[in-house]
Amino acid sequence: MSSEVKSQFKVAAVQAAPEFLNLEKGVEKAIRLIEEAAGNGASLIAFPEVWLPGYPWWIWLDSPAAGMKFVRRHFENSLTIGSELFNKITAAAAENHIHVVLGFSERAGGSLYISQAIIDDNGKVVATRRKLKPTHAERTVYGEGDGSHLGVYDTALGKLGALCCAEHIQPLSKFAMYSQHEQIHVAAWPSFSVYRGAAFQFSAQANNAASQVYALEGQCYVLAPCATVSKDMLDMLIDSESKAPLLLEGGGFAMIYGPDGAPLCEPLGETQEGLLYAEVDLGAVGVAKAAYDPVGHYSRPDVFQLRINRTPGAIVRDFQQEVPRESACEAPAVDSQRSSAEGSEK
Template sequence: MGIEHPKYKVAVVQAAPAWLDLDGSVDKCIALIEEAAAAGARLIAFPEVFIPGYPWHIWMDSPAWCIGRGFTQRYFDNSLSYGSAQAERIAAAVAEAGLTAVLGLSERDGGSLYIAQWLIGPGGETIARRRKLRPTHAERTVYGEGDGSDLAVHDVAGLGRVGALCCWEHLQPLSKYAMYAQNEQVHVASWPSFSLYDPFAPALGAEVNNAASRVYAVEGSCFVLAPCATVSTAMIDELCDRPDKHALLHAGGGFAAIYGPDGSLVAPQLAPDQEGLLIAEIDLAAIGVAKNAADPAGHYSRPDVTRLLFNKTPARRVEHFALPVDGSAADEPAVTIATA
């Protein structure tokens, strides 16, 4: 008997968040999880920092304006902490729905925020938590960084090998290669919205960034689920406090997509201002056919010419140590590093 290839339905979110509203964002996430389960999906993928929405204010004016308008404090207060009551609600909803979720969130950890993705299994268990390795441009005024352990692909029962990256991590060739080399089969490419600085910044627009998702599918010979948020008129009303700011951010901007390992679109796309779920059935058998033509991390590679150095060690911001207390000689080691 040959290999059995999973075949199942996936759901990709295109929706506006309950912006800067943690509880409202959780309510919306749960409603979308329930909708995906009702449609028969076994995996749902959410946009980048869907909780509590993308911090568009950092692109609209100065840091002083963001602080003075209260956006900075509100964003911190409405970001999600693991172990919180809100996080427990989401995990319980995933378990009730019986599917796997890849949630995009602004993670609050102590006094810092991180662009994070939370992989939750069908029992509500945590499969993985990851952070974006390097926030992009103005995002660095809000978020901290991840590390090499965040470039990971996970065996998920019945779904295959699943991985995730955020936004412009899909422009990092070495990071992508680290994912391909782990035999990724289903990839979640989470994006915010494609209406910032439109049309005078093509690099931030839908055509360029959907191309990045599509190329990832072909290079990795994997399915790519590319959720994308929309910007609501309510968000525009709050952010655009001067007429000229309406040129900086527009309502809409949703361009969610699902790509096959040959780069084909496998689900119809929604209108840019429409909220909903993209539903498609994916068959992992298609991956073997795609890799037969070109497997950049396998038979199509040339490690004798170029290869990747990959440090997967989690970052340790604090090393705990203890001074010797047994009267040992001064020329003996002065500290003992604790590994816990």
């Protein structure tokens, strides 16, 4: 990655249906979109939440038992970091000289995670991160991330970070990101077509507002890619009349916002597939922060502070074996503290 940061460039947000539960075809489609974005001069392309291999909408339509028929297929078509198919995405980023933020279902051992990969224009994986807390019914499918996944990373396009879906209504998670002086943010969404008219919390209006407020609060550019639900997906998922009103075709409401919260592009129709583009000028971030900077001149650290545990989660830790002592009284307090600290560092 070049040490020189671009100050002006074009970005692209994806609005498209996944190749549902077909990872190989999904990777092929992702590469086509990467090539299209690069061909139109974009330096960054952002994909929706778990776009590979597609969001598990069955969890909102029926019981966990009824959804078991999708479990194996979803697991086997989830993407493993460092796999041949994953490396095809990184190679496409390098070949097309474009940064990619990819939303995917990550397969790690026997578990799945809602993940995002930040890949630079040389095909280097800058970071991978997992959704800190899957939302509601998602917890029947996915595991959790940890504090190390609330990161903002230095790239040739400035400070870049990403969150998924309802992470954008978590005030402390957002503040953790803002505190790292994020300039470009990817707010990935799965589609706004579930429970239409019955749950305003899940609506495009409510959740696009969350993306827009993130831009306003953090004074950063926000790309909000959003998948669509295709007719083929509905044919697979809707197997009774009672389910038909619960998930509708379309739901694509992708958008890009500036650091003052202003929309920067025209939306596509909710069933339409394509890429949304906008021009970024990092100088506008400083202008926005002249009015608001909740982690700078507009903060009150003497009143409010956020504590974050950034230690990566681990189910097994190896601790240094403590030197046996003849009696407890021979263990000075300072030695005990040092031993504890060394064990924690392990």
